[in-house]
Amino acid sequence: DTGVSQNPRHKITKRGQNVTFRCDPISEHNRLYWYRQTLGQGPEFLTYFQNEAQLEKSRLLSDRFSAERPKGSFSTLEIQRTEQGDSAMYLCASSLEGQVNTEAFFGQGTRLTVV
């Protein structure tokens, strides 16, 4: 297993365009998280899935953001009508629930720059 994989690693887009990121979690992990990280800050929670169900969304996740996890495997995060304030590193993490105190494993992130 190669760990959590995110694509693309970098994305530059013009303001107003739509972008989509993909996350492939560790294969047996049933929980998947999306976080956003801006310069000098820690990861901020956006949303998470338990299998294919999206169970919680942060108030940071505006209507322009949507996430899916069809079939409980990979996940996509789409941002519509991007704004300059969306520029950040988007991190995906996965974990295996059902075990006590399990940690989250992170991908390398997708760095979004909106120009």
Added chain:
Amino acid sequence: GDSVTQMEGPVTLSEEAFLTINCTYTATGYPSLFWYVQYPGEGLQLLLKATKADDKGSNKGFEATYRKETTSFHLEKGSVQVSDSAVYFCALRRAGGSYIPTFGRGTSLIVHP
């Protein structure tokens, strides 16, 4: 709600110096505690963890002890190397349910030769 507070950075040290990065937390119950490390342009890597009071997590010469009485999980290393230069994040997660890992703001460590 849950929260993690870390000391402000950057922490600047010479090689072979002793490192301490302070972390305190607020959470209901008995969370698990973690230290993650992030190298430039990369995602977060788990460095060490502790799951109950008085547990000591250790890895690559780094250590942290879960202190319930002071709600702290300070990161220490006896002799830092230039390659330890990175950003370190303290995090917590309560067991079970929908509890979500919560991170501190991170502390940048710069080690000079």
